[in-house]
Amino acid sequence: MQETFRAFVVNRSGGAGAAELQTLSPADLPAGNVTLRVAYSSVNYKDAMAASPNNKIVKAYPMVPGIDMAGTVVESSDARFRPGDPVIATGYELGISHFGGYSELARVPADWLVPLPPGLTLREAMALGxxxxxxxxxxxxxxxxxxxxxxxxxxxxxxxxxxxxxxxxxxxxxxxxxxxxxxxxxxxxxxxxxxxxxxxxxxxxxxxxxxxxxxxxxxxxxxxxxxxxxxxxxxxxxxxxxxxxxxxxxxxxxxxxxxxxxxxxxxxxxIDSVYCRADTRAELWNRLGGDLKPKGLDAICREITLDELPGTLEQALKGTGKGRTIVRLAE
Known part of the structure; x- marks a missing residue:
């Protein structure tokens, strides 16, 4: 596992919020039984709120926003997932009380993960998110x-x-x-x-x-x-x-x-997509790789890098963003 990685971190000092790119180590990651190398995340209005000063949705600081992530398992103590497995995580407490997807490495509970279904790439999964x-x-x-x-x-x-x-x-x-x-x-x-x-x-x-x-x-x-x-x-x-x-x-x-x-x-x-039942979540991700997969999915979204994320979140908060935006975290 890499010794350091980059992440977009939101902190609070004296009642005001601060958000910036930082270099972290695996020891900074929260508890969880699966560690993954994040390939893509996405930009949502909730993420923009989490990165804004004096927001009311982040429950603990410091926090890495990003309610979506898709990547490859690096380490796992859960028998359902092995190193190299492609996985998706959305919802739950990601980016709110548990480090989210705006990080090159992430550690999450195995119960939050869904195996990448047939019919979807990691990039397409985050175009959906x-x-x-x-x-x-x-x-x-x-x-x-x-x-x-x-x-x-x-x-x-x-x-x-x-x-x-x-x-x-x-x-x-x-x-x-x-x-x-x-x-x-x-x-x-x-x-x-x-x-x-x-x-x-x-x-x-x-x-x-x-x-x-x-x-x-x-x-x-x-x-x-x-x-x-x-x-x-x-x-x-x-x-x-x-x-x-x-x-x-x-x-x-x-x-x-x-x-x-x-x-x-x-x-x-x-409709609650945050705490949706795990069996329904898995069923629907399989459908998203099948009969519910939109045509031309790649064309529906635009792609940015982690360095472009702060400005993009500002646009999303102002409502000036357009369509789906995905964040590339790994080559």
């Missing part, structure tokens, strides 16, 4: 509640974001008619390339007054926004339709009533 896994889990829960491609159009809100754009691509690949909502006019062509059959401006989903029940439009929805957008989607579901809620960029308060649920049998499905 938590965003792709969240999109897959949303679709999985919609299907569990009976959604099929023949039931009617499916709405994806916040469609130009990481989760939303991947959900559009996955649903279209499965044969669904996808209606994508975004506030970014410049993203329309990209969303059509991903498979969106129709595109709605986000303002169409947030009128000044939202009746609890509206015209029945969609058989299902993946909502990455929350707030008024989620209320509009719930009131516009077809009878028995389901909404998978996985985001709060539009707010945590949902101005709706019980009517969509008791008069149309609408289902509100909560």
């Amino acid at each position: 938590t965003a792709g896994f969240t999109a897959a889990l949303s679709i999985h829960r919609l299907e569990q509640n009976g959604l099929t491609p023949g039931d009617g159009p499916v709405l994806v809100t916040g469609a130009s974001g990481g989760v939303g754009s991947l959900a559009v691509a996955m649903l279209a690949g499965l044969g669904y008619e996808v209606e994508a909502s975004t506030g970014k006019d410049e993203e329309h062509d990209h969303l059509r390339q991903l498979g969106a059959a129709a595109i709605l401006h986000r303002s169409a989903l947030t009128p000044e007054a939202i009746p609890p029940l509206q015209r029945q439009r969609w058989a299902g929805a993946v909502d990455t926004v929350g707030g008024q957008t989620l209320a509009f989607a719930l009131g516009s579901m077809r009878y028995g339709g389901s909404v998978a809620a996985c985001g709060v960029t539009g707010g945590a308060d949902v101005p709706t009533t019980v009517y969509p649920f008791i008069l149309r049998g609408v289902n509100l499905l909560g």
Whole structure:
């Protein structure tokens, strides 16, 4: 094992946060029974928050952010993993209370790891990352509640974001008619390339007054926004339709009533990709290497180095980033 390695470290001194690239040794790594050489991580809004001063999500300092990682096992005391095995880790406490993926070496509990499935490279796994896994889990829960491609159009809100754009691509690949909502006019062509059959401006989903029940439009929805957008989607579901809620960029308060649920049998499905059951996690990563793998996955993301990470996190926090960004940590 290498004697030193680089990592992006967030610290706190006198109540203010500091974030910088540092050189660490294996002795600096947290407890865990598997050590891996990280090949790729990814950039998520949660990572940008963790790297910002006075954030409220990091639970211990110093901390290495990065809620995603993919790499190769170096050492393992768990019989399920051997040196050389390619693995993925997303969610759990990564980057929040346990060192995450912005590090050339990482040590994690074996229970957090998933073997790299057939059909995916380590790079592709991080092009998906938590965003792709969240999109897959949303679709999985919609299907569990009976959604099929023949039931009617499916709405994806916040469609130009990481989760939303991947959900559009996955649903279209499965044969669904996808209606994508975004506030970014410049993203329309990209969303059509991903498979969106129709595109709605986000303002169409947030009128000044939202009746609890509206015209029945969609058989299902993946909502990455929350707030008024989620209320509009719930009131516009077809009878028995389901909404998978996985985001709060539009707010945590949902101005709706019980009517969509008791008069149309609408289902509100909560999506938690952080502490998802291990068996479901493994099942969905296998699907992400199979029927849920978006076409042209390499083209969906851009790649940066660890040195470019600080500036990229600043862009993500301001909302000026675009699409999926992966971080290369090993050649």
